[in-house]
Amino acid sequence: MRNLLNFLTRYNNLIVFLVLEGIALYIISTGNSYQNSRLLNAVKGVTRGIEQKIYNTSSYLSLREINERLAMQNVALKNRLEQMVRKENPVFFSVQDSVYKQEYQHTSGEVIDNSINRQKNFFTINKGELQGIKVDMAVISPDGVAGKIVGCSKDYSVAMSLLNIDFKLSARIKSNGYYGSLGWDGRDYRYAILSEIPQHVNVSIGDTIEATGFSAIFPEGIVVGTVSDYEKVGGDFYKIRVSITTDFKKLHFVDVIGNMKKKEQLDLEKLFK
């Protein structure tokens, strides 16, 4: 009789255990995939107030450095603008002309929560749907690629960091145009891996790696990093270690970029797939 009771109590606990683990697994399977970012958003909503407070205090301490970086970025942008204005003769520029239709729309934001120590890192930006942010927009820092938006609430959005083992980006070597797939291997927050570059291609250390724009998320030519070293893997391809230009430990001001012609591109591509 006592044995039976013992058995029953143990069995009871097993049932409770299995039910609770079942709930946990259910949450993992529905919530962890980045396409389904609703739960992530709800989760972030609870802690956002605290995060904003911590962020406010810590950002105050690095204002001087941030100012310098913004000033440098301003100078670079002014220079580019100068070149653009020279090139296009404003007399013949027609606003109605669809050829000159603006393709990318920029929104600036601040990173209020970030991590680099997990395998799947996300960061939170203080702009959301009300400011025109949508899922699948690109996020770049002044130095290069930072991530892409995976979920938005009214005033905030969550972005999948480049430092996320699920993040994939089509990138190419700037000097010769050969492209491959770029992702993070989960090791060092300063390096990403560019694969699928064939071995007959000339690669040299220090080459710039930039986004291709194939995915219609990142504008063409956004810098990702520079080649740090490379090795041959398998028979055919290089595995190139890319030193990321964005410093994720200092990620602060970012640009969110929406592709206004994305739907057009995807709709057309869909016809042939």
Add this chain to the structure above:
Amino acid sequence: MINTVLRFGLIFILLVLLQVLLFNNIQFSGYINPYVYIMFILLLPIEIPSWLLLILSFTIGMIIDFFSGSPGVHTFATVLSGFVRPYVIRVVSPKDGYESGSEPSMVNYGFRWFFSYTLLIVLIHHTSLFYLEVFRFTDFFRTLFRVILSTIFSVTFILLIEYYRRGKN
């Protein structure tokens, strides 16, 4: 009874705050992520009913998940830890057994007992947590390396906190 509930409520809140505000912000090259909140499961009274232990484990896992933005992962690991705790307690039992109504602490059963008890549960917790977080078996050994390094740090911090507690009692 109410005293005990209040005391563990306080421990619960303190450990969650410590984890979320301090240890979650330690960003040390991605290899060292100490999870000290698991200490709550370690400290609960030895004779706590298993179902209550499981539900408390579930609760603290959910709360840590909320603050870390990692839905479900911590919950799974903590419920597993809560489930194996009675077995671990049986395995590491001291020579003259456990006193009834006692709590698993360094004061009661000594450093060596507390160390092996902590090590076993933290190891189980971290292993399930890190492999579930990555959710793939490529890079098996690198994840193992992360488990081991983080376990060393978590156990060290837990022992330090426990040592401090002993000084106060």
